[in-house]
Amino acid sequence: MKILVVGAGVLGLTTAFNLVEDGHxxxxxxxxxxxxxASSRSFAWINANHKLPAEYHRxxxxxxxxxxxxxxxxxxxxxxxHQHGCIMFDSTPDKATGYDERFTESAEFDYPVERIDSDRxxxxxxxxxWPTDSGLFxxxxxxxxxxxxxxxxxxxxxxxxxxxxxxxxxxxxxxADGASAEFADGDTRNFDQVIIAAGADSGAIAFRSxxxxxxxxxxxxxxxxxxxxxxxVPTDVSLSRIIISDKINVRPRHDGSMFVQIPSVEAxxxxxxxxxxxxxxxxxxxxxxxxxxxxxxxVSRVIFSGRSFPEDxxxxxxxxxxxxxxxxxxxxxxxxxxxxxxxxxxxxxRGDSSHLLSTFRPSRFTKGITQESPTNFIGRQ
Numbered sequence: 001m002k003i004l005v006v007g008a009g010v011l012g013l014t015t016a017f018n019l020v021e022d023g024h025x026x027x028x029x030x031x032x033x034x035x036x037x038a039s040s041r042s043f044a045w046i047n048a049n050h051k052l053p054a055e056y057h058r059x060x061x062x063x064x065x066x067x068x069x070x071x072x073x074x075x076x077x078x079x080x081x082h083q084h085g086c087i088m089f090d091s092t093p094d095k096a097t098g099y100d101e102r103f104t105e106s107a108e109f110d111y112p113v114e115r116i117d118s119d120r121x122x123x124x125x126x127x128x129x130w131p132t133d134s135g136l137f138x139x140x141x142x143x144x145x146x147x148x149x150x151x152x153x154x155x156x157x158x159x160x161x162x163x164x165x166x167x168x169x170x171x172x173x174x175x176a177d178g179a180s181a182e183f184a185d186g187d188t189r190n191f192d193q194v195i196i197a198a199g200a201d202s203g204a205i206a207f208r209s210x211x212x213x214x215x216x217x218x219x220x221x222x223x224x225x226x227x228x229x230x231x232x233v234p235t236d237v238s239l240s241r242i243i244i245s246d247k248i249n250v251r252p253r254h255d256g257s258m259f260v261q262i263p264s265v266e267a268x269x270x271x272x273x274x275x276x277x278x279x280x281x282x283x284x285x286x287x288x289x290x291x292x293x294x295x296x297x298x299v300s301r302v303i304f305s306g307r308s309f310p311e312d313x314x315x316x317x318x319x320x321x322x323x324x325x326x327x328x329x330x331x332x333x334x335x336x337x338x339x340x341x342x343x344x345x346x347x348x349x350r351g352d353s354s355h356l357l358s359t360f361r362p363s364r365f366t367k368g369i370t371q372e373s374p375t376n377f378i379g380r381q
Contacts, residue, residue: 001024001025001192001193001349002024002025002027002190002191002192003019003024003025003026003027003191003192003193003194003195003349004026004027004028004029004169004179004181004189004191004193004194004195005019005026005027005028005029005194005195005197006029006030006169006181006194006195006196006197006198006202006205007028007029007030007196007197007198007199007201007202007329008028008029008030008033008034008035008036008154008164009030009034009035009037009039009150009197009198009199009334010035010039010042010146010149010150010334010335010338011197011199011329011331011334011338011341011342012028012030012195012197012198012329013028013034013035013150013153013154013157013164013338013342014153014338014339014341014342014343015195015197015329015341015342015345015346016028016157016162016342017153017156017157017342018342018343018345018346019195019345019346019349020156020157020160020162021346022346022349022350024349026157026162027162027165027189027191028157028162028164028165029164029165029166029167029168029169029183030164030165030166030167030198031166031167031168031169031184031198031201032166033164033166034150034154034164035147035150035151035154037199037200037306039146039150039199039334039335040146040147040150041229041303041305042146042305042307042334042335043227043229043249043251043259043261044143044144044145044146044251044259044335045086045141045142045143045242045244045249045251045335045336046063046064046067046081046083046141046142046143046144046335046336047060047064047086047138047140047141047142047336048060048061048063048064048109048111048140048336049086049088049106049111049138049141050102050105051333053359054109055358055359055360056314056315056359056360057109057111058356059315059337059340059356059357059360060333060336060337061109061111062337062340062356063333063336063337063338063339063340063341064140064141064142064336065340066337066339066340066343067081067142067144067336067339068081068083069339070339074152077152078148078152080144080145080148080149080152081142081144081145081149082142082143082144082145082240082252083140083141083142084142084143084240084241084242085124085137085138085139085140085141085142085241085242086137086138086141086241086242086243086244087116087121087124087125087135087136087137087241087242087243087244088102088135088136088137088138088243088244088245089121089130089131089132089134089135089136089243089244089245090132090135090245090246091131091132091245091246091247092246095132095134099115099134099135099136102136103115103136106138111138111140112138112139112140113136113137113138114136114137114138114139115134115135115136115137116134116135116136116137117133117134118130118132118133118134120137121133121134121135124137124240124241125239125240125241125243126238127237127238127239127293128239128243128292128293129291129292129293129294131247131291131292141242142242143242143251143252144335145253145254146335148254167183167184167185168183168184168185169181169182169183169184169198169205170182170183170184170205170208171205171208171209172194172196172205172206172209172211172326173209174194174321174323174325174326175323175325176323178190178191178192178193178325179191179192179193179194179325179326181194192325193324193325193326193327193349194325194326194327195327195329195345195349196213196320196326196327196328196329196330197329197330199307199308199330199334200215200216200217200218200225200306200307200308200309202215202308202328202329202330203215203216203217203330206320206326206328209326211320211321211326212320212362212365212366213316213320213328213330213362214310214311214312214316214365215308215309215310215311215316215330216309216310216311218306221269221270221271221272221273221304221306222267222269222270223266223267223269223270224309225269225306225307225309226269226304226305226306226307227261227266227269227305227307228261228262228265228266228268228269228278228281228302228303228304228305229259229260229261229302229303229305230259230260230261230262230281230282230285230299230301230302230303231253231257231258231259231260231299231300231301231302231303232257232258232260232289232297232298232299232300233257233297233298233299233300234255234256234257235256235257235258235297236256237258237293237295237297239251239252239258240252243292245263246263247262247263247264247288247291247292248260248261248262248263248285248288248289248292249261249262249263250289250292257300258289258297260285260288260289260299262281262284262285262288264284265281265284268281269304273304277304278301278302278304279302281302282299282301282302285299285302286298286299307332308330308331308332308334309332310330310331310332311365313332314331314359314360315330315331315332315333315337315341315360316328316329316330316331316360316361316362317329317330317331317341317344317345317357317360317361317362318348318357318360318361318362318363319362320362327345327348327349328362329341329345344356344357
């Protein structure tokens with residue numbers, strides 16, 4: 001089949017890769033270029049931690065397994081999937097209750113978790129000046145070198161003579177015989193199917209096409225749609241694992257730098273991006289880094305990052321039209337689930353429906369739209 005993939009982020013690239021492997025004639029486009037938006041600005045914590053309801057947990061858990069398989073399959077190309085686990089700690093007065101709830105929830109899902117004390121904390125990450133004597137360790141979790149992963153998949157596509165085009169899709173029309181895509185430059189092209197994997201832009205493309213795809217609007221900034229992500233300078237501080245807490249989220253990067261988030265400042269995304277906001281957040285990030293590592297680690301930049309967020313918080317995967325010509329692929333957990341969803345979408349194009357996706361069909365919104373708003377929590381991304 002002749003298939004258009006709209007969006008060259010992590011989901012679009014992995015979907016195009018699987019479609020090409022299945023022998024389809026694939027065109028992939030992105031209005032700003034491959035990996036130019038949310039995929040390059042992701043904390044990239046690969047996890048199924050506190051991903052509710054149970055169906056969403058299972059989908060994310062399968063996403064971790066798909067990453068493991070992808071890394072094994074292409075190990076000769078390097079290592080981008082770092083499955084060293086995640087340490088979670090809570091410094092609030094309610095930490096005992098929080099640990100108990102998260103431990104019980106994880107155990108019910110048969111999701112590996114370990115209660116750890118101060119000795120185990122120091123054993124796992126000796127460079128950290130731990131502000132707590134207890135925590136939880138999730139050994140299945142990982143962090144992803146997201147740009148390296150994206151470049152690898154893009155190189156596989158280029159080997160198949162598929163190069164992402166810089167082009168903006170305005171709307172899509174479908175009928176029993178196929179689909180047509182109208183581009184911002186006035187061009188119209190015909191395809192057998194169109195996969196809309198354009199992140200936060202997916203909702204607008206669908207709306208202009210007369211299709212229902214409720215995705216949060218990036219023009220209204222806030223914690224649902226935006227995050228503040230810091231990038232440190234390369235440092236000699238040794239850190240192997242992700243740390244998630246009420247005070248700071250931090251993880252290593254391939255070049256010796258770190259990604260850092262501060263949960264307490266995320267609400268400030270409602271102010272919108274400004275140099276003043278980014279400077280003030282940088283100061284907070286550096287203070288929390290110094291408290292955690294006992295030394296100054298400069299933050300080289302703070303990114304005001306938009307992200308794809310379905311209105312009810314859950315993935316939207318499936319056909320949008322009665323003719324099964326326009327397919328939606330939108331999720332907040334794209335980094336965790338990209339290798340999985342890329343394969344499942346290709347399977348569904350072939351006609352093989354996945355039970356893992358039954359809860360996440362776009363048709364659920366015909367009954368009304370429930371808007372999910374993040375609450376104060378530790379570690380749900």
